[in-house]
Amino acid sequence: MGSSIERLSLGRLERYSRGLRGFWRSYSRNRPAVMGLAILFLLTATAVLTDLLDPYNPFGIYPSEVLLPPSFSHPFGTDDLGRDILKLVMFGSKTSLLVGFSAVFIASSIGIIVGALSGYYGGRVEDILMRLTDMLLIIPNFFLILLIVALFGSSLRNVVLVIGFMTWPGTARLLRSTFLSLREQEFVQAARVVGASHLRIIFRHLLPNGIYPVIVNSSLQVGSAILTEAGLSFLGLGDPSLVSWGRMLSIAQMYVRRAWWMAAFPGAAIFITVMAFNLIGDGLNDALNPRLRER
């Protein structure tokens, strides 16, 4: 008994690791995507370690060091309150990643549920859910987000919730279309013949086959959520109690002629981060696409 259970779990584990290795082999063939992943690791490490290791207070004021250009002691220069820009950028990475991942987590969850239900059931369910989706799609997203944040306050939680609740339609439409084609497949009919319930068919048969485009799309969405947060902060609607790249840019506006470094470094940070997620999404697309992968 015991030995055969071991054999079972070993077989599984081996299979998973083989699958993972296969995935990595095709993913790593895409050099830019590997770079994107490296940048993401660096950012995550920065976000986690800054908090742990450096007791630096990003909200302090250092009157003697105002607007210093980049130098050895301040590689990215200092801002109008004398704070070190490098450290601020490091603190900002935490905000960006937090917003990016949590907003996309919310958006993907809603999108997957809506897309799965409308793609699987069709008919009236689909009509109602898809009209709702279309409604959200045609509203200019950023302005609605702007409005809601302006009305309900700009805490980090609100920003995350609003971005999450506004950006799920893309995911929903994507999953719906995959489900529409998958549900006609013979293996779904076979599952039905065997007596599988609707939930079982959705979660065991359709999702495992249709989730990959959603994963790819979500990684692209992380980038755009980060950009949205930066945009909100730039317009003064970010969380005032957090360091954010967008807010740094917003302040930098006033000094841009005297202190280019105040705008350049947070701007570059946004650019690199968003690009990293796009590269990752691209790499995932290639690696998870079974037709490209077989080769």
Added chain:
Amino acid sequence: MQPIVKVKGLKKYYPVEKSWIDKLLSRERRWVRAVDSIDLEIERGETFSLVGESGSGKTTTGLVLMQLVEPTEGEILFEGRDIFSLREEERRRLRRDMQMVFQNPYASLNPRMTVEEIVGEPLTIHLGLKGEERRGRVIELLDIVGLNPGKYYVDRYPHEFSGGQRQRIAIARAIALRPKFIVADEPVSSLDVSIQATILNLLQELKREFKLTYLLIAHNLAVVRYMSDKLAIMYLGKIMEKGVSEDVFQNPQHPYTKALISAFPDINPDVKRDRVLLRGEIPSPIAPPPGCRFHTRCPFRLEICERDEPMLVEVEDGHLVACHMVE
């Protein structure tokens, strides 16, 4: 004895999507008459074949029998009970007795599940089996369908198998719950010819061992003749001829049956055969021809064929034909 499956007046019409111009002119909704009033009786322990070209409604009949599609009209009795009047749980329970093998083993197995999960799924759903117990049963089943040693195959994924092996997995899934009745929809037509016979033999063996009843859906007459006890020939949703398999092959009555059989090469080249040749394509099931559905292609067409639809009449014991020529 009561037949295990009885189909009475079964109809399945699919609505044709209205175009905007139809709606504008408020034209009536049109229907694809996939199956248009058929009767079948399948006795316990026999293999009953449905034969016909694509578009004849044979596959739709199978799908309705497996409750994958709701009938437009008519009833299906399984062991005397009308399956479409049963409650949801009873219908689900019925799946333990009625199973299906699909045409394309490349599409009928979920590519992201292992063989254990695929074959074990019915065991989990209906018997609540899990873990070691389920695994053991799956291995047994794989051994039965000729994938032995089964333990060597359980952890693999469908893409690691050939077409014939995949069909064996699909068959293992179908017999997992020890059903009484199996619908086999073109079970070998997508396989290499060299593999077809082995799968057919497997089906025959399983039938003997587990006292199964088959509804075989096929277009290949060699397969049909080899497998079936009785058969029905379908054309445009109607049954043209049905009876004991050998009677129909030896003594076909309907011109359509004759054409099918005469198109089928005999192993003996000296046998003199009257070829009945058909011209044209099968007409659209949206607007089937009036009268006898076959009259547009029938070489022996009479005037009456264009007006009146022939009924199925018995020409010899249990051998029925729907043709004005034999009346």
